[in-house]
Amino acid sequence: MKDLRTIRIILSALFFAAAAAYLVISPAVLPMARVVERVQIVPSLIATYMGVILVWIGITFIFGRVYCSSVCPVGTFQDIFIPLRKRLPFVRSEFRYKTRHPLRYHVLAIYVFCLVAGVAAVPFWIEPWNIMRNIFGAFNPTAAQTAWLTLGVGMTSGIAAGIVSALLLIVCAVLTGRGFCTDVCPIGTVLGSIHDYTLFHIEIDPDKCVNCMKCEEVCRSQCVKVVGRHVDNSRCVRCFDCLDVCPNDAIRFQKNRNRRATPLVRKVGRGTAK
DSSP states (O other): THHHHHHHHHHHHHHHHHHHIIIIIIITTTTTGHHHHSSSHHHHHHTOHHHHHHHHHHHHHHHHHHHHEEEHHHHHHHHGGGGGGGOOTTTOOOOOOOOOOOOOHHHHHHHHHHHHOOOHHHHHHHHHHHHHHHHTTTTTTTHHHHHHTTTTHHHHHHHHHHHHHHHHHHHHHHSSSSSHHHOOOOOHHHHHHGGGGGGEEEOTTTTTOOOOOOHHHHHHHHHHTTHHHHHHHHTOOOOOOHHHHOTTTTTTHHHHHHHOOOOOOOOOOOOOOO
């Protein structure tokens, strides 16, 4: 079960490296890197690669938001800077559970409206692939110039957007972990909306949990609540860090919902001797 975290790290590193090669250098240098764009949700939707979209829908219904942890380069970019929390004295290194915020639904509504209305400014700033294009474009403006012109943005504005996007993501990662993914990203909101129907989900076994708090403290999505044995799977990005730190194998990635195996109270039937 704990090998899932290792698999996630390997996949995210490979996709992030491919995205860097594609956006910073050139697809001509490493043609295989072109695959990384074709497996992204929004670019596939724009290019009408419906097969890719259907595959991601199927994967999400089975495993949840694995796209956010292993394929999305913005997610990996945040993961790189989250460990900085431990080096900053004014930031608490451990995470704590926070309730879901309705902001993500408002952002999604604005995002969809702008797409339909043809307003490119909002997708330019909050859609993950565009964000990554802006960040990497700041290192090689020539590679991103065509995309910026398509969006009606000049090279100078594109470079500035990349620098600002990088700084905002770094600050967000240090202060909130995967806060951008759980509270802002429209793609994450859509994927998380089907959490009640996914086959696999993160569950805490109430009979094994000893309240060590390790899973809650390491959850970069801040969606694990040890008190109440609750995991908000709509925000869980499937990083599997919680599985790795649990000393009792009390939190698992599984199909069935957990129920307390040892009931605390038993109903006494009529006629039972007291």
